[in-house]
Amino acid sequence: AQKITQTQPGMFVQEKEAVTLDCTYDTSDPSYGLFWYKQPSSGEMIFLIYQGSYDQQNATEGRYSLNFQKARKSANLVISASQLGDSAMYFCAMRDSISSGSARQLTFGSGTQLTVLP
Amino acid sequence: EPEVTQTPSHQVTQMGQEVILRCVPISNHLYFYWYRQILGQKVEFLVSFYNNEISEKSEIFDDQFSVERPDGSNFTLKIRSTKLEDSAMYFCASSGRTEAFFGQGTRLTVV
Numbered sequence: 001a002q003k004i005t006q007t008q009p010g011m012f013v014q015e016k017e018a019v020t021l022d023c024t025y026d027t028s029d030p031s032y033g034l035f036w037y038k039q040p041s042s043g044e045m046i047f048l049i050y051q052g053s054y055d056q057q058n059a060t061e062g063r064y065s066l067n068f069q070k071a072r073k074s075a076n077l078v079i080s081a082s083q084l085g086d087s088a089m090y091f092c093a094m095r096d097s098i099s100s101g102s103a104r105q106l107t108f109g110s111g112t113q114l115t116v117l118p
Numbered sequence: 119e120p121e122v123t124q125t126p127s128h129q130v131t132q133m134g135q136e137v138i139l140r141c142v143p144i145s146n147h148l149y150f151y152w153y154r155q156i157l158g159q160k161v162e163f164l165v166s167f168y169n170n171e172i173s174e175k176s177e178i179f180d181d182q183f184s185v186e187r188p189d190g191s192n193f194t195l196k197i198r199s200t201k202l203e204d205s206a207m208y209f210c211a212s213s214g215r216t217e218a219f220f221g222q223g224t225r226l227t228v229v
Contacts, residue, residue, distance in 0.1 A: 033216055043207055045161070045220035052216060091161060095218070105151065105174055106211070106218055108161040 003027075004094050006109035013082045014117050020067070021077040021112045023092030032096040034075040035106065036066065039089040048090075051075060082116045089113050120144040124210050124221035131200055131228055139195045139224045141210030150193045151211040151218070152185065154178070161209070167193065200228045 003026040013019035025034065036048040051059045051066045059066040067076040079086055092109040123142040131137050143150050152164040165185055166173040172185065184196045193212075197204055205228045210221045 035218065037220070043225065044222040045209055045211075047217060047219050050217045093161075105163040105166055105176075106153075106161075107163070110160055 004092055004107055004109035006092055006112050008112045009110070010113045010115070012115050012117055013079075015084060016081055018078060018080045019082055019114065021079070021090050021092075021114065023075045023077065023109060025073050025075060025092075025094050027094065027096050029096035032094055034066070034068070035093040035095070036064070036075075036077045037091045037093065038086075039091060039111070041088070045091075049077070079114075084116050084118060087114060087116045120146075120219075122210055122212050122219050122221035124208075124224050126224060127222065128225045129227070131226070133202060133228055134199055136196065136198050137200060137226065139197070139208050139210070139226070141193045141195075141212075141221055142191055143193055143210065143212030144219060145191075147212035147214050147219075149173070149213045149218075150187070151213075152195045153209045153211060153220075154206040155209065155223075156206045164195070197226075200226075202228050204228050 005024045008022055032053045034051045038046045038048055049059050049061045049064045049066050051068045058068050063080045065078045067078055089111045091111045093106040095104050095106050097104045125140045129137055150167040153161050155161045163176050165175040165179045167185055182198050186194050207223045207225050209223050211218050
Protein backbone atom coordinates (compact mmCIF):
# COMPACT_ATOMS: atom_id res chain seq x y z
CA ALA A 1 0.00 0.00 0.00
CA GLN A 2 1.10 3.54 -0.66
CA LYS A 3 1.88 5.87 2.18
CA ILE A 4 2.87 9.53 2.27
CA THR A 5 4.21 11.18 5.40
CA GLN A 6 4.57 14.89 6.02
CA THR A 7 6.00 15.34 9.49
CA GLN A 8 5.80 19.13 9.70
CA PRO A 9 2.26 20.29 10.49
CA GLY A 10 3.42 23.90 10.42
CA MET A 11 6.47 25.83 9.21
CA PHE A 12 7.49 29.46 9.39
CA VAL A 13 9.93 31.20 7.07
CA GLN A 14 11.10 34.75 6.71
CA GLU A 15 10.25 36.49 3.48
CA LYS A 16 13.00 36.06 0.82
CA GLU A 17 14.46 33.05 2.61
CA ALA A 18 14.37 29.49 1.28
CA VAL A 19 12.33 26.78 2.99
CA THR A 20 12.23 22.99 2.70
CA LEU A 21 9.02 21.05 3.24
CA ASP A 22 9.58 17.40 4.02
CA CYS A 23 7.85 14.42 2.43
CA THR A 24 8.64 10.75 2.70
CA TYR A 25 6.84 7.99 0.90
CA ASP A 26 6.54 4.26 0.84
CA THR A 27 5.66 2.06 -2.11
CA SER A 28 6.75 -1.28 -3.49
CA ASP A 29 6.06 -0.21 -7.06
CA PRO A 30 9.21 0.82 -8.98
CA SER A 31 7.17 3.13 -11.24
CA TYR A 32 5.60 6.04 -9.39
CA GLY A 33 5.16 9.77 -9.50
CA LEU A 34 5.45 12.35 -6.78
CA PHE A 35 3.47 15.57 -6.72
CA TRP A 36 3.33 18.75 -4.69
CA TYR A 37 0.23 20.90 -4.46
CA LYS A 38 -0.42 24.27 -2.86
CA GLN A 39 -3.75 24.97 -1.20
CA PRO A 40 -4.27 28.62 -0.26
CA SER A 41 -6.97 29.66 2.17
CA SER A 42 -9.39 30.05 -0.75
CA GLY A 43 -9.37 26.27 -1.04
CA GLU A 44 -8.27 25.46 -4.57
CA MET A 45 -5.58 22.83 -5.17
CA ILE A 46 -2.76 24.21 -7.29
CA PHE A 47 -0.31 21.83 -8.97
CA LEU A 48 3.30 22.88 -8.33
CA ILE A 49 5.73 20.21 -9.43
CA TYR A 50 6.02 16.58 -10.50
CA GLN A 51 8.84 14.03 -10.21
CA GLY A 52 8.77 10.62 -11.85
CA SER A 53 10.61 7.75 -10.20
CA TYR A 54 12.71 7.17 -13.30
CA ASP A 55 13.54 10.82 -13.90
CA GLN A 56 17.28 11.30 -13.81
CA GLN A 57 17.23 14.88 -12.63
CA ASN A 58 15.41 16.62 -9.82
CA ALA A 59 12.38 18.53 -11.03
CA THR A 60 12.38 22.32 -10.98
CA GLU A 61 9.61 24.82 -11.73
CA GLY A 62 10.56 28.43 -11.18
CA ARG A 63 11.12 28.94 -7.45
CA TYR A 64 10.07 25.37 -6.69
CA SER A 65 12.44 22.45 -6.78
CA LEU A 66 12.03 18.90 -5.65
CA ASN A 67 14.89 17.30 -3.71
CA PHE A 68 14.32 13.69 -4.75
CA GLN A 69 16.32 11.11 -2.83
CA LYS A 70 15.12 7.77 -4.10
CA ALA A 71 17.12 5.56 -1.76
CA ARG A 72 15.79 7.46 1.24
CA LYS A 73 12.29 7.60 -0.27
CA SER A 74 12.06 11.31 0.24
CA ALA A 75 10.74 14.05 -2.03
CA ASN A 76 11.19 17.34 -0.25
CA LEU A 77 9.90 20.57 -1.76
CA VAL A 78 12.26 23.52 -1.71
CA ILE A 79 10.81 26.99 -2.16
CA SER A 80 13.44 29.63 -2.82
CA ALA A 81 13.05 33.35 -2.14
CA SER A 82 9.79 32.95 -0.19
CA GLN A 83 7.03 35.46 -0.81
CA LEU A 84 4.08 36.41 1.36
CA GLY A 85 1.82 34.81 -1.22
CA ASP A 86 3.48 31.46 -0.58
CA SER A 87 1.63 31.22 2.74
CA ALA A 88 -0.63 28.20 2.25
CA MET A 89 -1.08 24.52 3.00
CA TYR A 90 1.27 22.31 0.96
CA PHE A 91 0.44 18.71 0.16
CA CYS A 92 2.76 15.98 -1.05
CA ALA A 93 1.09 13.21 -3.04
CA MET A 94 2.07 10.02 -4.83
CA ARG A 95 0.68 7.87 -7.57
CA ASP A 96 2.11 4.46 -8.34
CA SER A 97 1.94 2.31 -11.48
CA ILE A 98 2.67 5.38 -13.58
CA SER A 99 3.86 3.24 -16.49
CA SER A 100 0.80 1.02 -16.55
CA GLY A 101 -1.47 3.67 -18.02
CA SER A 102 -4.18 3.01 -15.48
CA ALA A 103 -6.08 5.69 -13.60
CA ARG A 104 -4.28 5.11 -10.35
CA GLN A 105 -5.30 7.36 -7.49
CA LEU A 106 -3.18 10.00 -5.84
CA THR A 107 -2.49 9.38 -2.17
CA PHE A 108 -2.02 12.57 -0.18
CA GLY A 109 -0.02 13.41 2.89
CA SER A 110 -1.53 15.34 5.77
CA GLY A 111 -0.06 18.63 4.62
CA THR A 112 2.25 21.34 5.96
CA GLN A 113 0.91 24.81 6.73
CA LEU A 114 3.56 27.29 5.62
CA THR A 115 3.51 30.83 6.94
CA VAL A 116 5.80 33.41 5.39
CA LEU A 117 6.69 36.22 7.77
CA PRO A 118 7.32 39.77 6.54
CA GLU B 119 -3.08 27.20 -19.87
CA PRO B 120 -5.70 24.42 -19.87
CA GLU B 121 -7.60 23.96 -16.65
CA VAL B 122 -10.16 21.77 -14.95
CA THR B 123 -13.42 23.61 -14.39
CA GLN B 124 -15.93 22.75 -11.67
CA THR B 125 -19.46 24.01 -11.13
CA PRO B 126 -20.96 25.17 -8.91
CA SER B 127 -18.29 26.65 -6.66
CA HIS B 128 -20.67 26.46 -3.69
CA GLN B 129 -23.72 24.29 -3.13
CA VAL B 130 -26.02 24.28 -0.14
CA THR B 131 -28.50 21.43 0.02
CA GLN B 132 -30.96 20.01 2.48
CA MET B 133 -30.25 16.67 4.07
CA GLY B 134 -31.77 13.89 2.02
CA GLN B 135 -31.62 15.75 -1.27
CA GLU B 136 -29.61 14.71 -4.31
CA VAL B 137 -26.81 16.87 -5.69
CA ILE B 138 -24.86 16.73 -8.92
CA LEU B 139 -21.39 18.21 -9.03
CA ARG B 140 -20.05 19.01 -12.46
CA CYS B 141 -16.56 19.04 -13.91
CA VAL B 142 -15.04 19.73 -17.29
CA PRO B 143 -11.64 18.00 -17.38
CA ILE B 144 -8.74 19.06 -19.57
CA SER B 145 -9.67 18.04 -23.08
CA ASN B 146 -6.80 15.70 -23.97
CA HIS B 147 -6.69 13.97 -20.59
CA LEU B 148 -7.86 10.39 -20.28
CA TYR B 149 -8.07 9.85 -16.54
CA PHE B 150 -10.58 11.55 -14.28
CA TYR B 151 -10.98 11.59 -10.53
CA TRP B 152 -13.12 12.83 -7.68
CA TYR B 153 -11.62 13.62 -4.30
CA ARG B 154 -13.09 15.19 -1.22
CA GLN B 155 -11.64 17.17 1.66
CA ILE B 156 -13.59 17.57 4.85
CA LEU B 157 -12.71 20.90 6.44
CA GLY B 158 -9.26 20.80 8.00
CA GLN B 159 -8.64 17.19 7.04
CA LYS B 160 -6.74 15.20 4.43
CA VAL B 161 -7.66 14.97 0.79
CA GLU B 162 -9.46 11.65 0.31
CA PHE B 163 -9.77 9.69 -2.90
CA LEU B 164 -13.29 8.78 -3.99
CA VAL B 165 -13.16 7.37 -7.49
CA SER B 166 -11.16 7.24 -10.71
CA PHE B 167 -12.60 6.89 -14.20
CA TYR B 168 -10.98 5.76 -17.42
CA ASN B 169 -12.32 4.63 -20.76
CA ASN B 170 -15.90 5.31 -19.70
CA GLU B 171 -15.83 3.17 -16.63
CA ILE B 172 -14.79 3.28 -13.01
CA SER B 173 -11.16 2.26 -12.64
CA GLU B 174 -10.85 2.39 -8.84
CA LYS B 175 -13.04 3.45 -5.97
CA SER B 176 -12.50 3.91 -2.28
CA GLU B 177 -14.61 2.56 0.54
CA ILE B 178 -16.14 6.02 0.84
CA PHE B 179 -17.61 5.65 -2.65
CA ASP B 180 -20.60 3.52 -1.76
CA ASP B 181 -24.03 3.20 -3.38
CA GLN B 182 -24.82 6.78 -2.41
CA PHE B 183 -22.35 8.00 -5.03
CA SER B 184 -22.20 7.63 -8.79
CA VAL B 185 -20.17 9.13 -11.61
CA GLU B 186 -20.94 9.71 -15.22
CA ARG B 187 -19.38 11.15 -18.33
CA PRO B 188 -22.57 11.88 -20.19
CA ASP B 189 -21.36 13.74 -23.25
CA GLY B 190 -17.63 13.26 -23.71
CA SER B 191 -16.71 16.52 -22.01
CA ASN B 192 -18.50 16.74 -18.66
CA PHE B 193 -17.70 14.46 -15.74
CA THR B 194 -20.27 14.42 -12.96
CA LEU B 195 -20.48 13.19 -9.40
CA LYS B 196 -23.97 12.47 -8.10
CA ILE B 197 -24.58 12.18 -4.38
CA ARG B 198 -27.97 10.74 -3.48
CA SER B 199 -29.77 11.29 -0.21
CA THR B 200 -27.13 13.64 1.18
CA LYS B 201 -26.11 13.44 4.84
CA LEU B 202 -24.63 16.08 7.10
CA GLU B 203 -21.28 14.30 6.98
CA ASP B 204 -21.15 14.73 3.19
CA SER B 205 -20.35 18.40 3.78
CA ALA B 206 -16.88 18.89 2.29
CA MET B 207 -14.91 20.38 -0.56
CA TYR B 208 -15.18 18.11 -3.59
CA PHE B 209 -12.39 18.23 -6.12
CA CYS B 210 -12.40 16.94 -9.65
CA ALA B 211 -9.03 16.14 -11.23
CA SER B 212 -7.82 15.00 -14.59
CA SER B 213 -4.49 13.69 -15.74
CA GLY B 214 -2.50 12.38 -18.61
CA ARG B 215 0.28 9.93 -17.87
CA THR B 216 2.01 12.11 -15.34
CA GLU B 217 0.77 15.45 -14.01
CA ALA B 218 -2.66 15.67 -12.41
CA PHE B 219 -4.57 18.95 -12.32
CA PHE B 220 -7.37 19.79 -9.96
CA GLY B 221 -10.38 22.00 -10.39
CA GLN B 222 -11.04 24.81 -7.97
CA GLY B 223 -13.45 22.63 -6.02
CA THR B 224 -17.12 22.65 -5.09
CA ARG B 225 -17.84 23.43 -1.47
CA LEU B 226 -20.86 21.33 -0.52
CA THR B 227 -22.78 22.20 2.62
CA VAL B 228 -25.55 19.87 3.76
CA VAL B 229 -27.98 21.46 6.22
